[in-house]
Amino acid sequence: MLTIESLSKSYNSGDKALTDVNITLPKGQVVALIGPSGAGKSTLIRCVNRLVEPTQGKIFLADTPITQLNSGQLRAARRRMGMIFQDYALIDRLSVMENVLSGYLGYSGFWRSFLRRYPQDVITEAFRLLERVGLESFIDKRADELSGGQRQRVGIARALLQNPQILLVDEPTASLDPKTSRQIMRLIKELCAERQLSAIINIHDVSLAQQFADRIIGLKSGQVVFDGQPDALDTDMLTLIYGEEDWNPQTDNDDEKEAPVHSSKPMMMSSKAALV
Ligand SMILES: Nc1ncnc2c1ncn2[C@@H]1O[C@H](COP(=O)(O)OP(=O)(O)OP(=O)(O)O)[C@@H](O)[C@H]1O
Ligand SMILES: [Mg+2]
Numbered sequence: 001m002l003t004i005e006s007l008s009k010s011y012n013s014g015d016k017a018l019t020d021v022n023i024t025l026p027k028g029q030v031v032a033l034i035g036p037s038g039a040g041k042s043t044l045i046r047c048v049n050r051l052v053e054p055t056q057g058k059i060f061l062a063d064t065p066i067t068q069l070n071s072g073q074l075r076a077a078r079r080r081m082g083m084i085f086q087d088y089a090l091i092d093r094l095s096v097m098e099n100v101l102s103g104y105l106g107y108s109g110f111w112r113s114f115l116r117r118y119p120q121d122v123i124t125e126a127f128r129l130l131e132r133v134g135l136e137s138f139i140d141k142r143a144d145e146l147s148g149g150q151r152q153r154v155g156i157a158r159a160l161l162q163n164p165q166i167l168l169v170d171e172p173t174a175s176l177d178p179k180t181s182r183q184i185m186r187l188i189k190e191l192c193a194e195r196q197l198s199a200i201i202n203i204h205d206v207s208l209a210q211q212f213a214d215r216i217i218g219l220k221s222g223q224v225v226f227d228g229q230p231d232a233l234d235t236d237m238l239t240l241i242y243g244e245e246d247w248n249p250q251t252d253n254d255d256e257k258e259a260p261v262h263s264s265k266p267m268m269m270s271s272k273a274a275l276v
Helices: 041-048 071-078 096-108 110-115 120-132 148-161 178-195 206-212 235-242
Strands: 002-010 016-025 030-034 056-061 081-085 166-170 198-202 215-220 223-228
Touching: 002 041, 016 041, 016 223, 030 041, 030 178, 030 206, 041 056, 041 166, 041 198, 081 148, 096 120, 096 148, 120 148, 148 178, 166 178, 178 198, 178 206, 215 235, 223 235
Parallel strands: 030 198, 030 215, 081 166, 166 198
Antiparallel strands: 002 016, 002 056, 215 223
């Protein structure tokens, strides 16, 4: 489904953000990308849709050579890649429904966004998606009247309205409390299963990654240092990824992980961690 071959990225500043990254992501697989700040997680996601231009390497979405597309072809290919952001990237003064519908704009061009006219089947699908993400009673609310979790649900529905083949998700829960974070991760995981969607999810919270991802990829200084099953990610590996000083496993903490949302230290999932 998604193939990343020998991907490297050096920024003009001289920062080498990625070095020889190789990832093959089958259809329907949810991958969590973990690693310390500056490891290259956002760069990797942004290379996939070429918001960041790779320095070297190839990326294929199914058979489409993303790295070789001209700008028109790239626009079309980006419609097949839904993006979900940490800060939700909603338009505050627009309603929930209008925000979701804006996910369709890639197909229809600017004039439609200006006139805000959408085909009836697209509106019907937007209703269906809002129902699916649990926001059916919020359709007419302004985006700035929503909680963080609700805003992220809007972002998810908007991404899905594109009917993408892959979701690129950059820290979807970094601004949310622990319980809402789990709900959002569960929703993304369920939607991927329902739609046979692949996803790359950048996430700082190791316990959430282990709980909800099919596979975990650990990045360190722009290189893949771990690629495997969530339960293969042990303390030694986490120490390798995050470094000795920053690594502070909290494996004995089984009281529902009331840790600060922005904890700089990764947490490993307790075997007793409750599901929401
Ligand atoms: N636009 C840019 N110009 C120059 N250097 C950049 C740019 N964006 C990122 N970098 C550098 O590339 C490296 C990887 O950054 P990136 O944002 O991909 O890391 P990250 O793993 O997403 O970090 P975080 O967890 O803090 O979001 C860092 O050294 C960063 O300073
Ligand atoms: Mg980042």
